[in-house]
Amino acid sequence: MFKKPKRKLYALIFVLPTFAAFVIGFIYPFFRGIYLSFFQFQIVSKTRFVGFDNYIRAFQDESFLRSFWFTLGFVVVSVILINLIAFFVAYALTLKIRGSNVFRTVFFMPNLIGGIILGYIWHQIFDGLLRNLDMPSLVTNETLGFWGLVILMCWQQAGYMMIIYIAGFQSVPADLYEAAKIDGANKGQLLTNVTLPMMMPSITICSFLTLTNSFKLFDQNLALTGGAPLVDGVWTTRMMALNIYKTFYGEGKAAKGAGQAEGVIFFLIVVVISLVQLYLTRRKEVQA
Incomplete structure (x- = not known):
């Protein structure tokens, strides 16, 4: 006889797509934005580290x-x-x-x-x-x-x-x-x-x-x-x-x-x- 799948497995199946979209659309850009705030750049593939200069300039x-x-x-x-x-x-x-x-x-x-x-x-x-x-x-x-x-x-x-x-x-x-x-x-x-x-x-x-x-x-x-x-x-x-x-x-x-x-x-x-x-x-x- 086949065992019934656990409820936790079903929960993961339904949660993972939404969670993946949340990570891709919010979590990653959020932390990427914090990272880029310490760099000088025109495009994100070419950056130069400037430390807190951007924050000093903002204030x-x-x-x-x-x-x-x-x-x-x-x-x-x-x-x-x-x-x-x-x-x-x-x-x-x-x-x-x-x-x-x-x-x-x-x-x-x-x-x-x-x-x-x-x-x-x-x-x-x-x-x-x-x-x-x-x-x-x-x-x-x-x-x-x-x-x-x-x-x-x-x-x-x-x-x-x-x-x-x-x-x-x-x-x-x-x-x-x-x-x-x-x-x-x-x-x-x-x-x-x-x-x-x-x-x-x-x-x-x-x-x-x-x-x-x-x-x-x-x-x-x-x-x-x-x-x-x-x-x-x-x-x-x-x-x-x-x-x-x-x-x-x-x-x-x-x-x-x-x-x-x-x-x-x-x-x-x-x-x-x-x-x-x-x-x-x-x-x-x-x-x-």
Whole structure:
């Protein structure tokens, strides 16, 4: 009689193709990129070791430092606004108002549109609106460019986060609300003392997603402002992802190595900040 194959063998058969694709498409390029950040090159087959020169050049690059502070400010503002909007929209849509399912679909739809398309659409909207108000264009004013990116990000991401928050609201046990009402809690106290503590897992997820998505913003930035305006040789609304792309495809052999080093620095920044956020929000999670 033939022995039945073990379940582990079946698991390996199904996992190996996906794992191989993951290694080829992500793991290998990731470590290869870190390796190349210590070299000067035009093509990857011809490299010259330069040690930490690329990293030194990255920290001395005014455009890279400028893009970091611009991105950091954008992340702080967008994470707060997206989560506030998504939370209160989700709260409103869980109050059993008429047509709530239609509103959920409408609010979620912007997330399905590609970033390049969104950027060009909102560019036309902002230009038309600002022209009617006799105000400068987004590409000529840094402040307007910043808030244009924030508005675009909020419009695109809030609906997706809203779905997660709705799931969080629906997972709160009704018994907790009933017990709090018996104790005399009003709507504000129910929100702050019952809903928010029980919603912390959803807040953790949404904060993480908005944080990483805001840091990685690329195509919307490219389409909406392209980094403009250019002031004293520095693109004032370039975010880190776009700046790294422009650096890597700049002229000269040193540009690609510097761009690769900036990419590694960018990765470390996002990882560290994301882990800190996860640690801080998970500490406040409670069990039902």
